[in-house]
Amino acid sequence: MHRILGAGLALRLLRVAGRRGARLLPGPAGGRAPAADAPPCREAPRGLGPGLLPLLAALAWSSRPAPAEQEQERERQGSGGAAAGDAEAEIIQLLKRAKLCIMKDEPAEAELILHDALRLAYKSDNKKAITYTYDLAEKLFKATMSYLLGGGMQQEDNAIIEISLKLATIYAAQN
Numbered sequence: 001m002h003r004i005l006g007a008g009l010a011l012r013l014l015r016v017a018g019r020r021g022a023r024l025l026p027g028p029a030g031g032r033a034p035a036a037d038a039p040p041c042r043e044a045p046r047g048l049g050p051g052l053l054p055l056l057a058a059l060a061w062s063s064r065p066a067p068a069e070q071e072q073e074r075e076r077q078g079s080g081g082a083a084a085g086d087a088e089a090e091i092i093q094l095l096k097r098a099k100l101c102i103m104k105d106e107p108a109e110a111e112l113i114l115h116d117a118l119r120l121a122y123k124s125d126n127k128k129a130i131t132y133t134y135d136l137a138e139k140l141f142k143a144t145m146s147y148l149l150g151g152g153m154q155q156e157d158n159a160i161i162e163i164s165l166k167l168a169t170i171y172a173a174q175n
Contacts, residue, residue, distance in 0.1 A: 087124040091117050095129075098136060107144050114140070134170050141167050 094117035101110035114137045121129035145163045153160060 084124060087120060088126060088129070091120050091124070091126060091129045091133075094120065095133065095136065102136075102140055102143075107140055110140055111137070131174070134174055138167065138170050141170070 094113055098110045098113040098117060101107075101113060114133055118130065118133045118137075121133055141163050145160060145167075148157075148159060148163075149155070
């Protein structure tokens with residue numbers, strides 16, 4: 001503050017405000033405080049010369065592929081690559097929603113979402129998505145069946161038989 005306003009003006013302003021000026025650096029009593037050796041704020045940090053920034057910019061620019069290379073890559077992938085990426089993103093979204101429904105104890109909604117994900121996985125011929133969807137459905141049906149049997153439902157009940165048939169269908173599709 002002393003540098004901006006000047007020592008005398010700054011001390012008078014502090015005195016008017018009812019405060020004392022702090023003496024951070026030791027100096028002669030009543031005299032002016034010695035100036036601190038601080039670099040100007042607009043100076044580059046030491047060790048980084050003025051040529052470093054253009055060098056870094058040149059390296060970043062040269063590491064990017066040329067526009068012609070990007071066009072060739074897009075042509076190689078074709079429109080099928082973009083459609084497959086969209087289908088995969090949709091499958092992932094459906095599987096996340098199904099897991100969320102399972103966590104919220106909404107098995108009917110989770111089953112419907114898993115059917116949609118499985119249909120999309122078969123349509124895009126995504127083997128990993130098919131396997132993962134079957135695994136999620138198997139876990140869901142096993143948990144539902146154990147919950148129903150633990151609640152006192154008989155094994156001959158229609159709900160248990162239906163879940164058993166769904167599990168048998170999953171096992172048949174996986175083998």
